[in-house]
Amino acid sequence: MMDIQVFDIFKLHPLIMKKIYLFLAFIVLGNLVFAQSIIDRDQAINGMVKEVSADSLQSYIKTLVAFGTRNTLSTQKAPNRGIGAARIWVLNKFNEFAKASNGRLTAIIDTITYQPDGKRVDSTILLGNVIATLKGTDPNDHRIFVVSGHLDNMRTNVMNRVDDAPGANDDGSGSAAVIECARVMSKYSFPATIVFVTVSGEEQGLLGAYFLANKAKKEKWAIQAVLNNDIMGSNNSSETKIIDNTRIRVFSEGLSVLDTGKIATNIRNLGLENDGRARQLARYVKEIGERYVDNIEVVMVYRNDRFLRGGDHSPFVQNGFAAVRITEMNENYYHQHQDVRMENNIQYGDLAEFIDYEYLRKNTAINLVSLANLAKAPAVPEEVTIQVKKLDNFTSLSWKAPLYGKVKGYYILMRETTSPVWQKKFYTTATEMKLPYSKDNYFFAVQSASETGNESLPVIPAVAR
Numbered sequence: 001m002m003d004i005q006v007f008d009i010f011k012l013h014p015l016i017m018k019k020i021y022l023f024l025a026f027i028v029l030g031n032l033v034f035a036q037s038i039i040d041r042d043q044a045i046n047g048m049v050k051e052v053s054a055d056s057l058q059s060y061i062k063t064l065v066a067f068g069t070r071n072t073l074s075t076q077k078a079p080n081r082g083i084g085a086a087r088i089w090v091l092n093k094f095n096e097f098a099k100a101s102n103g104r105l106t107a108i109i110d111t112i113t114y115q116p117d118g119k120r121v122d123s124t125i126l127l128g129n130v131i132a133t134l135k136g137t138d139p140n141d142h143r144i145f146v147v148s149g150h151l152d153n154m155r156t157n158v159m160n161r162v163d164d165a166p167g168a169n170d171d172g173s174g175s176a177a178v179i180e181c182a183r184v185m186s187k188y189s190f191p192a193t194i195v196f197v198t199v200s201g202e203e204q205g206l207l208g209a210y211f212l213a214n215k216a217k218k219e220k221w222a223i224q225a226v227l228n229n230d231i232m233g234s235n236n237s238s239e240t241k242i243i244d245n246t247r248i249r250v251f252s253e254g255l256s257v258l259d260t261g262k263i264a265t266n267i268r269n270l271g272l273e274n275d276g277r278a279r280q281l282a283r284y285v286k287e288i289g290e291r292y293v294d295n296i297e298v299v300m301v302y303r304n305d306r307f308l309r310g311g312d313h314s315p316f317v318q319n320g321f322a323a324v325r326i327t328e329m330n331e332n333y334y335h336q337h338q339d340v341r342m343e344n345n346i347q348y349g350d351l352a353e354f355i356d357y358e359y360l361r362k363n364t365a366i367n368l369v370s371l372a373n374l375a376k377a378p379a380v381p382e383e384v385t386i387q388v389k390k391l392d393n394f395t396s397l398s399w400k401a402p403l404y405g406k407v408k409g410y411y412i413l414m415r416e417t418t419s420p421v422w423q424k425k426f427y428t429t430a431t432e433m434k435l436p437y438s439k440d441n442y443f444f445a446v447q448s449a450s451e452t453g454n455e456s457l458p459v460i461p462a463v464a465r
């Protein structure tokens with residue numbers, strides 16, 4: 001209205017007026033596009049990203065390396081050396097952050113006595129996972145989101161518990177990321193619960209992760225997602241000498257152990273081999289990570305882990321939870337599971353000097369934003385279905401409100417069957433949508449969204465007859 005009044009005063013020729021209006025329309029549209037890219041980011045999460053500090057991460061890794069060795073079989077009696085001292089230090093860090101959380105963050109060392117197993121444990125040990133829990137603010141919301149790294153490490157010989165093993169990257173980097181996420185996130189509140197954990201016994205056979213995952217299954221924890229961080233702070237490869245600190249890998253399995261019998265038949269009938277829960281989580285980490293963190297690309301790898309290797313997400317995967325592994329783009333095997341030494345002018349050993357802290361900051365932030373967006377989002381929509389009563393070229397979806405969380409609306413996701421990522425995102429405040437796209441040619445899913453645009457994990461529709 002203002003515009004028309006202003007231009008009426010000048011009494012311009014209608015053709016000139018038309019040009020001016022077109023010009024104004026361009027400016028308005030341009031601003032909308034610009035504004036859109038800012039609105040897409042929840043400002044609270046944007047603020048959290050800015051708090052993730054390369055200096056903090058560096059100080060954690062420096063301290064972890066200073067424990068000499070963190071081998072799971074190492075001393076638990078020395079005050080400044082070995083796995084025992086290291087886990088007490090992590091517990092103290094968590095307790096320090098707890099003070100700023102109004103009692104919402106609590107931390108423990110969850111222990112179990114582990115007997116010699118004839119493999120990588122040759123004496124009775126007390127295995128301990130350091131766990132910090134940021135309780136959700138909604139008492140009805142039982143969802144749990146987990147971020148993990150492993151505190152233990154190894155030399156070339158995994159049974160050597162005496163000599164120095166720095167373990168700066170494997171897995172000082174993942175442990176530091178977990179601690180930094182806890183530091184930043186514990187100052188904020190989320191409706192759902194977030195669990196920050198540094199496990200032990202990874203190098204001895206994923207012992208700490210099995211202990212935690214088995215317990216979670218037995219006690220029916222409502223774990224929705226596990227982000228396992230292992231080897232994520234070095235930016236270059238051995239042998240091929242690639243340098244890259246702008247890409248990070250997320251490994252995910254295609255099908256879950258639960259996908260058997262009728263579920264497997266349904267997956268085959270509908271072509272849903274690429275839509276398992278871990279794969280959806282990986283897709284989510286890519287979308288949300290790249291939305292909030294600049295200068296980083298999340299590269300999905302379609303397998304549970306690196307070729308013939310394993311990690312702490314696997315015990316969760318085996319218990320039916322959605323779990324992924326986050327690992328640097330290129331691994332340097334001169335610095336992994338190697339005694340510190342010089343050989344043929346090559347420095348071997350997992351030393352702190354090989355960490356790229358800016359890269360680690362971005363990779364930590366990828367975790368933080370994924371957890372924050374998940375924990376701020378409502379639960380997933382219920383009873384998501386796709387109508388197939390008659391043959392037509394539309395796709396009609398309907399769903400019900402989630403069991404908990406405040407919903408502002410829903411996103412309907414769409415992608416071509418060959419696309420690795422969702423390509424279109426439709427928004428509605430209703431609980432149904434009819435789209436002019438054929439279900440023959442696309443995959444669809446529905447997410448719940450909060451007032452600040454935080455979306456739940458997607459739900460693939462079931463067939464409604």
Ligand SMILES: [Zn+2]
Nearest residue numbers: 170171230231
């Ligand atoms: Zn590792």
